[in-house]
Amino acid sequence: MSLDFLKRDNELKNHALMENQHLGTSAPSVIYEKRPVLDPAGKPVDDLYSAWITLNNPAQYNSYTTEMVKGVIEAFQKASSDRSIVAAVFTAVGEKAWCSGGNTAEYASYYSRRPTEYGDYIDLFIGMVDGILNCKKPVICRVNGMRVAGGQEIGMATDITISSDMAVYGQAGPKHGSAPVGGSTDFLPWFLSMEDAIYNCVSCELWSAYKMKYKGMISKVLPVLKKNGEWIPNPKVRTDTWAEHGQIVYGEMVQGAALEEAEALIAQCKVDFELLDKEVNALIWRFTNLFPNCLMNSIDAIRGKKKFFWDQQKVAQRHWLAANMNNEAWLGFNAFESRKLTGKDTVDFVKYRQLLAKGAQIDEHFAEQVIAAPR
Numbered sequence: 001m002s003l004d005f006l007k008r009d010n011e012l013k014n015h016a017l018m019e020n021q022h023l024g025t026s027a028p029s030v031i032y033e034k035r036p037v038l039d040p041a042g043k044p045v046d047d048l049y050s051a052w053i054t055l056n057n058p059a060q061y062n063s064y065t066t067e068m069v070k071g072v073i074e075a076f077q078k079a080s081s082d083r084s085i086v087a088a089v090f091t092a093v094g095e096k097a098w099c100s101g102g103n104t105a106e107y108a109s110y111y112s113r114r115p116t117e118y119g120d121y122i123d124l125f126i127g128m129v130d131g132i133l134n135c136k137k138p139v140i141c142r143v144n145g146m147r148v149a150g151g152q153e154i155g156m157a158t159d160i161t162i163s164s165d166m167a168v169y170g171q172a173g174p175k176h177g178s179a180p181v182g183g184s185t186d187f188l189p190w191f192l193s194m195e196d197a198i199y200n201c202v203s204c205e206l207w208s209a210y211k212m213k214y215k216g217m218i219s220k221v222l223p224v225l226k227k228n229g230e231w232i233p234n235p236k237v238r239t240d241t242w243a244e245h246g247q248i249v250y251g252e253m254v255q256g257a258a259l260e261e262a263e264a265l266i267a268q269c270k271v272d273f274e275l276l277d278k279e280v281n282a283l284i285w286r287f288t289n290l291f292p293n294c295l296m297n298s299i300d301a302i303r304g305k306k307k308f309f310w311d312q313q314k315v316a317q318r319h320w321l322a323a324n325m326n327n328e329a330w331l332g333f334n335a336f337e338s339r340k341l342t343g344k345d346t347v348d349f350v351k352y353r354q355l356l357a358k359g360a361q362i363d364e365h366f367a368e369q370v371i372a373a374p375r
């Protein structure tokens with residue numbers, strides 16, 4: 001039986017919400033590019049692309065400004081709704097940082113003591129994490145440098161991480177005035193053991209990519225340093241042996257004279273992301289050769305476990321984060337941002353606790369006592 005009598009509309013619809021409203025090319029911005037899928041011989045495949053979403057604020061370690069948060073939301077919606085995109089690659093400009101979280105300059109000078117404004121900002125931040133978790137393309141985190149604080153939160157919202165071996169991972173909030181409740185407290189216990197999740201979350205220690213690989217948080221670690229044409233594993237990290245004196249040393253940072261030697265060696269090397277990009281392209285090619293709907297349903301089914309705790313917590317935490325802008329965030333981010341004037345990048349924690357122990361009122365006088373004065 002012919003179905004010719006059923007009306008069909010065959011004009012393709014555009015499901016993108018925005019047309020490059022929050023995207024750009026000059027820093028600070030989020031860059032959006034479509035790059036052809038490459039076959040294993042490196043030949044571009046017709047009509048199929050990956051979406052490269054690049055945080056572009058290298059001078060501030062690719063921290064995201066308010067406008068950049070909007071850019072990430074726009075970029076992931078665009079990648080999600082573009083039928084020619086196979087996968088999204090979330091990366092950043094430069095070789096130092098992938099992302100160091102929220103922009104502390106904005107936090108200190110604008111959002112502190114404006115909790116309602118920060119609440120509106122966190123609504124956008126939540127939109128950014130949800131945008132990554134809801135993208136209907138696999139999201140690869142191509143980590144070109146440190147992934148810290150809110151950077152770690154949005155990084156863990158992605159599906160698979162491929163990392164430079166110069167990258168380090170961790171949190172900064174408890175030191176500078178925030179709690180990593182923009183995803184890390186929800187995601188870390190899935191990636192690490194509960195013990196490691198808590199330790200990594202609150203210690204503000206930065207762990208090497210090699211350590212995070214063996215802990216199971218990331219998929220691949222590739223060297224990026226090249227000396228005289230030879231690849232050199234990050235010399236700041238122990239990769240020569242697994243254990244010494246009964247302790248695991250693999251993935252730990254070298255110290256003292258060994259650190260000085262490592263820094264001297266790094267100064268003689270060039271940074272080259274060739275191996276990192278080969279791995280990213282190989283992963284995109286693997287995705288290309290899978291059924292797209294089976295692939296996305298599999299990924300979404302696993303994402304659901306990450307979303308479970310994130311969705312339960314995000315609204316309540318939005319209100320706490322907003323209120324905290326009148327409190328520890330006000331003190332901590334201002335201490336960090338004035339460090340060049342004062343010589344100290346954190347509050348005086350002992351004094352802070354002593355004042356709390358006396359039941360002191362949090363006011364300007366309190367702040368004067370815990371934030372170092374300009375030298």
Ligand SMILES: CC(C)(COP(=O)(O)OP(=O)(O)OC[C@H]1O[C@@H](n2cnc3c(N)ncnc32)[C@H](O)[C@@H]1OP(=O)(O)O)[C@@H](O)C(=O)NCCC(=O)NCCSC(=O)C1=CCCCC1=O
Binds near residue numbers: 173321
């Ligand atoms: C550990 C650091 C990320 C890196 O330390 P180091 O390697 O010693 O480099 P620095 O000299 O400190 O930094 C180089 C320059 O980059 C600027 N920078 C770094 N991070 C930021 C940032 N997040 N915002 C703005 N600018 C940044 C730094 O000022 C230097 O500039 P200069 O002009 O002096 O060359 C260390 O930098 C660090 O700890 N940074 C702060 C990290 C942080 O606190 N991030 C925010 C945490 S809170 C957050 O992200 C949240 C997200 C949403 C939910 C709630 C929330 O709290």
